[in-house]
Amino acid sequence: MVTVEHVDFSYNGEALVLSDINLTIREHDFMAVIGPNGGGKSTLIRLILGLLKPDKGQIRVLGEPPGKLTQALGYVPQNVHINDHFPITALDVVLMGCLGTGRHFGRSGLPRKACEKKGLATLERLGMAKHARKKIGELSGGQRQRVFIARALMTRPRLLLLDEPTAGIDSGGRRDFLNLLETLNKDVAIVVVTHDLFAVSGYVKSVACVNHRLHYHSQEEIQGQSLETMYDCSVEDVCRVQVLAQGLPGAGLKRSGDADGNP
Amino acid sequence: MEILNYEFMRHALAAGLLTSIICGIMGTLVVVNRIVFLSGGIAHAAYGGIGMAFYFNWPVIPSTMGFSLVASLVMAAVTLNNRQRADTVIGVIWAVGMAFGIILVDLTPGYNVDLMSYLFGSILTVPGSDLIIMGVIGTLILFLVVFFYNELMAISYDEEFSGLRGLPVHGIYFFLIAMLGLTVVMVIQVVGLIMVIALLTIPPFMMEKYARSLGTMMAGSSLLGACFTMAGLYLSYRFDLTSGAAIIMVAGTVFLVTLGVEKIWRFIPGTVHSISEN
Numbered sequence: 352m353v354t355v356e357h358v359d360f361s362y363n364g365e366a367l368v369l370s371d372i373n374l375t376i377r378e379h380d381f382m383a384v385i386g387p388n389g390g391g392k393s394t395l396i397r398l399i400l401g402l403l404k405p406d407k408g409q410i411r412v413l414g415e416p417p418g419k420l421t422q423a424l425g426y427v428p429q430n431v432h433i434n435d436h437f438p439i440t441a442l443d444v445v446l447m448g449c450l451g452t453g454r455h456f457g458r459s460g461l462p463r464k465a466c467e468k469k470g471l472a473t474l475e476r477l478g479m480a481k482h483a484r485k486k487i488g489e490l491s492g493g494q495r496q497r498v499f500i501a502r503a504l505m506t507r508p509r510l511l512l513l514d515e516p517t518a519g520i521d522s523g524g525r526r527d528f529l530n531l532l533e534t535l536n537k538d539v540a541i542v543v544v545t546h547d548l549f550a551v552s553g554y555v556k557s558v559a560c561v562n563h564r565l566h567y568h569s570q571e572e573i574q575g576q577s578l579e580t581m582y583d584c585s586v587e588d589v590c591r592v593q594v595l596a597q598g599l600p601g602a603g604l605k606r607s608g609d610a611d612g613n614p
Numbered sequence: 615m616e617i618l619n620y621e622f623m624r625h626a627l628a629a630g631l632l633t634s635i636i637c638g639i640m641g642t643l644v645v646v647n648r649i650v651f652l653s654g655g656i657a658h659a660a661y662g663g664i665g666m667a668f669y670f671n672w673p674v675i676p677s678t679m680g681f682s683l684v685a686s687l688v689m690a691a692v693t694l695n696n697r698q699r700a701d702t703v704i705g706v707i708w709a710v711g712m713a714f715g716i717i718l719v720d721l722t723p724g725y726n727v728d729l730m731s732y733l734f735g736s737i738l739t740v741p742g743s744d745l746i747i748m749g750v751i752g753t754l755i756l757f758l759v760v761f762f763y764n765e766l767m768a769i770s771y772d773e774e775f776s777g778l779r780g781l782p783v784h785g786i787y788f789f790l791i792a793m794l795g796l797t798v799v800m801v802i803q804v805v806g807l808i809m810v811i812a813l814l815t816i817p818p819f820m821m822e823k824y825a826r827s828l829g830t831m832m833a834g835s836s837l838l839g840a841c842f843t844m845a846g847l848y849l850s851y852r853f854d855l856t857s858g859a860a861i862i863m864v865a866g867t868v869f870l871v872t873l874g875v876e877k878i879w880r881f882i883p884g885t886v887h888s889i890s891e892n
Contacts, residue, residue: 400778421780428774437646437771438825447768451779486826502775 448505638836659711735806
């Protein structure tokens with residue numbers, strides 16, 4: 352569905368943030384993107400969305416260059432950019448999802464009524480219907496994330512990209528939230544950028560470790576037989592994939608054949 | 615109401631109400647987009663336009679508008695491309711624009727504009743023609759904001775997402791700043807620089823917490839501004855005070871009192887939970 356081939360990226364021609372990235376996201380995948388801060392996780396997501404342009408290499412989303420099929424990708428940004436005092440209700444945030452669909456000059460999107468009906472239905476599906484008229488700043492972190500997911504789902508995307516979605520959620524809420532993603536995953540592929548591999552380990556089907564380079568571990572590898580412990584790309588510069596194995600009952604791990612090979 | 619027997623008072627009231635509505639609408643967009651500093655920059659740089667009008671003997675309103683429009687679009691371009699440095703560059707344009715205007719006025723032979731009237735305006739001497747221009751600009755702004763409401767809301771709330779949905783984010787931002795430049799210059803002619811800043815910021819900031827949409831924030835801010843204006847005008851009439859300053863002091867006092875009340879409210883036991891937890 353999404354292919355990334357030999358992609359290099361740097362900000363303003365400085366040191367490479369990402370180098371020679373290759374990645375394929377398949378239908379129905381549920382992928383965790385992990386790695387240290389500054390390792391390029393969010394940058395990778397932004398490249399796929401078309402918010403950034405690669406220096407080298409090629410990215411294709413459903414066969415098209417990024418940024419072309421804006422309806423096919425649903426993006427749930429990191430919470431930190433959003434102004435909590437902004438006078439806007441949960442429903443109005445969701446209705447932003449209608450922007451740009453069937454737009455004609457000066458007016459956005461579907462007719463207001465049709466969009467509103469769809470928005471309420473989407474909130475209902477995420478268990479948020481009763482909060483629709485609340486101001487966004489009055490909602491908890493987890494509720495707010497659901498609102499942003501509802502907004503992203505408005506165009507019926509094929510792939511949902513979430514950047515650190517569990518950052519503002521307590522551990523109990525986190526489990527509910529991941530269960531929700533698992534349910535959504537029946538219809539839509541999901542990519543989650545996260546620090547917290549432990550939390551998502553029981554849910555994801557594949558893992559991409561991003562630390563300037565990318566190491567990909569497919570579902571088969573995660574559930575493979577041999578037990579290997581370290582990869583060179585986690586929060587402390589090493590990727591404790593053993594944690595992942597514990598999250599999957601009876602699963603072991605096999606080393607991915609990466610070129611660097613530093614344990 | 616004997617106060618309304620004077621024509622200049624009726625004009626002042628009409629000008630104040632129009633200003634409140636225009637500033638309520640634009641101020642809402644200014645506050646939620648965090649471009650108060652940029653608005654200040656436009657307001658001060660506009661003085662450069664006034665200087666040019668006097669020096670070259672051009673008509674004041676068109677040349678000031680042209681000058682501020684250019685200055686505001688330059689500032690908009692800078693804020694788009696270099697967010698970290700934006701405040702510095704705005705500060706430079708702010709200061710240089712104003713200094714440029716003052717120098718040009720100095721160089722204009724035999725003429726001295728009263729800087730005080732630029733700062734505090736002359737709401738008590740508003741001619742009927744200015745009221746008409748304000749009315750037209752106010753209507754235009756109301757129309758544009760209603761028409762582009764969804765777009766303005768979207769880029770104000772989440773610019774990145776709006777861009778992903780294919781909105782011309784930069785175009786809308788320039789449009790917003792140009793509209794702001796136009797308003798600021800228009801309103802300065804009538805009520806002065808300081809009152810523009812006060813009415814652009816104080817009422818919207820007070821409303822932001824309570825409003826559930828940009829529309830209600832705009833309506834509430836306009837109403838609040840209108841109350842401040844009327845109270846301030848009455849006080850200035852009653853106690854013979856500078857009207858612009860009186861209006862601003864009313865707004866500022868109410869603002870500080872409500873802030874204080876909110877703080878005290880939080881210390882009263884029993885109300886703590888209802889506020890912090892919803």
